[in-house]
Amino acid sequence: MSNAVEPRGLSKIGLQINGWLVYLFFYAPIVLLVIFSFSDSRNVGKWGGFTLSWYEQFVDSSNARNALENSIKIAIVVTIISVILGTMSALALERFTFKGKRVFDALLYLPIIIPDVTMAVMLLLFFGEFFEVLDNLFGLQLRKGFWSISISHIAFNISFVSVVVRARLAGMSTHLEEAAVDLYASRWKAFRYVTFPQILPGIAGGALLAMTLSLDDVVITQFVAGPGWTTLPVYVFGLIRKGVTPLINSISVIMLLSSMLLVGLSLLAERTRRGG
Amino acid sequence: MRKRESSEHVVEVATPEFEKSAQKKESRRGLLMALPSYLYLILFFVIPLGIVLIYSFATRNRFGGTDLSGWNVESYERIAEPIVRTILFRSLWLAILTTVICLVIAYPFAYYLSTRKPTIRNVMLVFVMIPFWTNFLVRNYAWRVILGNDGPFTKVTEFFGLGTHELLFSQKAVVLGLVYGYLPFMILPLYAAIERIDGQLLEASRDLYGNGWQSFKNVLLPLSMPGVIAGSILVFVPSLGAYVTPEILGGAKTTLLGSYIVTQFLTARNWPFGAALSFVLMAVMLLMTIIYFRKGGRTL
Numbered sequence: 001m002s003n004a005v006e007p008r009g010l011s012k013i014g015l016q017i018n019g020w021l022v023y024l025f026f027y028a029p030i031v032l033l034v035i036f037s038f039s040d041s042r043n044v045g046k047w048g049g050f051t052l053s054w055y056e057q058f059v060d061s062s063n064a065r066n067a068l069e070n071s072i073k074i075a076i077v078v079t080i081i082s083v084i085l086g087t088m089s090a091l092a093l094e095r096f097t098f099k100g101k102r103v104f105d106a107l108l109y110l111p112i113i114i115p116d117v118t119m120a121v122m123l124l125l126f127f128g129e130f131f132e133v134l135d136n137l138f139g140l141q142l143r144k145g146f147w148s149i150s151i152s153h154i155a156f157n158i159s160f161v162s163v164v165v166r167a168r169l170a171g172m173s174t175h176l177e178e179a180a181v182d183l184y185a186s187r188w189k190a191f192r193y194v195t196f197p198q199i200l201p202g203i204a205g206g207a208l209l210a211m212t213l214s215l216d217d218v219v220i221t222q223f224v225a226g227p228g229w230t231t232l233p234v235y236v237f238g239l240i241r242k243g244v245t246p247l248i249n250s251i252s253v254i255m256l257l258s259s260m261l262l263v264g265l266s267l268l269a270e271r272t273r274r275g276g
Numbered sequence: 277m278r279k280r281e282s283s284e285h286v287v288e289v290a291t292p293e294f295e296k297s298a299q300k301k302e303s304r305r306g307l308l309m310a311l312p313s314y315l316y317l318i319l320f321f322v323i324p325l326g327i328v329l330i331y332s333f334a335t336r337n338r339f340g341g342t343d344l345s346g347w348n349v350e351s352y353e354r355i356a357e358p359i360v361r362t363i364l365f366r367s368l369w370l371a372i373l374t375t376v377i378c379l380v381i382a383y384p385f386a387y388y389l390s391t392r393k394p395t396i397r398n399v400m401l402v403f404v405m406i407p408f409w410t411n412f413l414v415r416n417y418a419w420r421v422i423l424g425n426d427g428p429f430t431k432v433t434e435f436f437g438l439g440t441h442e443l444l445f446s447q448k449a450v451v452l453g454l455v456y457g458y459l460p461f462m463i464l465p466l467y468a469a470i471e472r473i474d475g476q477l478l479e480a481s482r483d484l485y486g487n488g489w490q491s492f493k494n495v496l497l498p499l500s501m502p503g504v505i506a507g508s509i510l511v512f513v514p515s516l517g518a519y520v521t522p523e524i525l526g527g528a529k530t531t532l533l534g535s536y537i538v539t540q541f542l543t544a545r546n547w548p549f550g551a552a553l554s555f556v557l558m559a560v561m562l563l564m565t566i567i568y569f570r571k572g573g574r575t576l
Contacts, residue, residue, distance in 0.1 A: 001390040001391060001470060001471055001472075001473055001474070001475045002474055002475060002476075003474055003475035003476045003479070004390065004391040004475040005391070005475050005478055005479050005482070006391065007388070007391060011488060014384070015384055015385075015387065015388040016388070018381070018384045018385055018388065019385055019388050019389075019400075022381060022382075022385050022459075022463075023403060025456070025459075026403070026404075026406075026407045026456075026459075027403075027407075029415065029418035029419055029421075029422055029456070030407075030410070030415070030418060032418065032421065032422055032428055033414070033417070033418040033421055036421055043424075043425065043426060043427075044420075044421050044424060044427075045421045045422065045424045045425070045426060045427025045428060046426055046427070085312055085313045085316060086313070088309045088310070088312060088313060089309070089310055089313040089314075091309055092306045092307075092309035092310035093310070095306075096302060096303070096305060096306025096307075096309065096310075097302070097303060097306060098302075098303045098304070098305075098306035098307040098310065099303065099307060100307070100314075101306070101310075104310050104313075104314055107314075107317055107318075107321070107322070108313070108317070109565075110321065111317070111321060113513065113561055113562070113565045114558055114561065115513070115514070115516070115517030115534070115554075115557050115558060115561055116514075116517060116519065116534075117517050117519050117533075117534045117537050117538060117554060117557065118328070118517070118537075118554040118555070118557055118558045120538075121328060121537065121541060121550060121551065121554045122321075122324035122325055122327065122328050122554075123320075123324055124541060125324065125327045125328055125331055125547070125551070126320070126323065126324035126327055129327060151320055152320070154316070154320075155316070155317065155320040155321050158313050158316065158317065162313075187305075212409060215411070216411050216412060216413065218412075218413050218520055219519050219520065219538075223541070233411070233413050236413060236414075236417070237413060237520070237523075240417060240420065240524055241523065241524075244417075244420060244421070244424065248417065249421065252411075252414040252417055252418070255411045255413075255414050256410060256411060256414050259409055259410045259411050260406065260409075260410065262409065263405065263406055263409040263410075266409075267402065
């Protein structure tokens, strides 16, 4: 707020207390979870001395490792494809006019606002029908798994990437691109040497968002993953529903650290952008 | 548009015909760039949506399969049944409660944030962003650990001599989990709205003998309304369709719409009914979003 008036007296104290409580609320559960993941007790919420055994159990569990591997593979494929498609749509919407632009714009927003559950249901029915048709036509023995999950994640990530890249494009003046074109640069060269370096932070931000969303998704993945195929969040969700064990604590902390690592990277990217 | 004007300097004569063909070429280029995503979304989003709509009018057969002949609106009529209505109202109530609690906590916080010095403010913002980016499932699970049997929560209540409270598997726990999960969604748009307000306006209202409450009600709140609406929708929408939180923190008596829909597909095997419910849920979201854009909201 510009020209902000410093709160005084009672309201100042109230605001300060509220602020600290919000941070306590945000971080106490996370810190406690980390602490209990080192606790040598079968009860997940009880301290029983220090141990690393739950992490060892994670490393030894082939199911968990397998799920983690699947999650990473899917996240990489999903991120690459969504970034390419999302950036192209962002450029088309911000820099061109074409027939059906308004419909495309609206369509692109839908996967963001639609509830997870509805999208999960949609894709479950779709893959049921779609795979059956393909099986009948070509005699393929398609099984839900890697591709059905990746396709679903890309379906919502294109939209998120394009929103992030569009925000970057919208805040950028077209003068430099115009200058490049004036100086006889082809459209491609103008993009490659002028536009692209400028929107790169937006693309990086979109990529991190896509990766995070892919690594976090439970509901949609659970619906479109076939039997015997699982990602880490779906695996953990299944474990929690069967009953909590300290093994879940350690896996959770690993997932927590990986998302924090991604945030850290994005903040770092932001900083280099400002610095450079 | 602008680009085209400037490229005219390169060509010698900008006749209307030339202008037209250039425009056509541009339009084709734009469409070509949008096309892959366009087709992708039609194949993997619009068609699936259509399939759900078709299923919602179909009939469930005796074997738990779905007969795609004999269209009817039975699945939609079932929404009026008492059990379904109870679940619907419960979901609505919990989503509203979550939104209001988030608003009450987030508003003063966002205001406080926007009155801080820029350097402190940035650090504070980063610490709001971290939970925003952290795995939702894990953050809900953390509360399962805290509220669980003999866990830290019980320790605290016992310490203060409040006796043991069973919070887990209740509606309170679900609301707590939802507030915890979606609070950043409220703080960020509120902060963006309040940050834009000129503090002098508040000062002026105080100079004109308005008390704190009056300045808030007549100046701050109306000016920050876009943020209030944006934040409320961002919290309300996912809360209404919540599935993960009630599964982890709720119990048998707290079935919400999201879990109910999933049950129709995975256990009850009544796909038409599940499809109808998810379609209604989506319609509500769509309506809310349209209201949001009509009210002048821009960012999602």
